[in-house]
Amino acid sequence: MPEIKIVTEVAGRVCATPVQVGGTVADGDDVVIVEAMKMEIPVSSPANGTITSLLVKLDDVVAEGQAVAIVASCSAFSSWPSFETPATAGSSG
Numbered sequence: 001m002p003e004i005k006i007v008t009e010v011a012g013r014v015c016a017t018p019v020q021v022g023g024t025v026a027d028g029d030d031v032v033i034v035e036a037m038k039m040e041i042p043v044s045s046p047a048n049g050t051i052t053s054l055l056v057k058l059d060d061v062v063a064e065g066q067a068v069a070i071v072a073s074c075s076a077f078s079s080w081p082s083f084e085t086p087a088t089a090g091s092s093g
Helices: none
Strands: 003-007 012-016 030-036 039-044 048-052 067-072
Touching: 003 039, 012 039, 030 067
Parallel strands: none
Antiparallel strands: 003 067, 012 030, 030 039, 048 067
């Protein structure tokens, strides 16, 4: 399973960690919440998988682009769109 680093796009203070190491996440699930300029900004998982490492803890100060967690993903391409081929488009089974 590929490991994916989850990074924050903003600098701020970690105000919540709704996941635990060993927990499963879906694509888009919040992994860490960062408070920046009195706003809470979620840092989401980019793929389905299992949290293998949580690199921050509550009240840590994080920098923009800092890795906050690592997820082992068996679906690294789960967010890619699926396409119907002409042979299967509109078929009823």
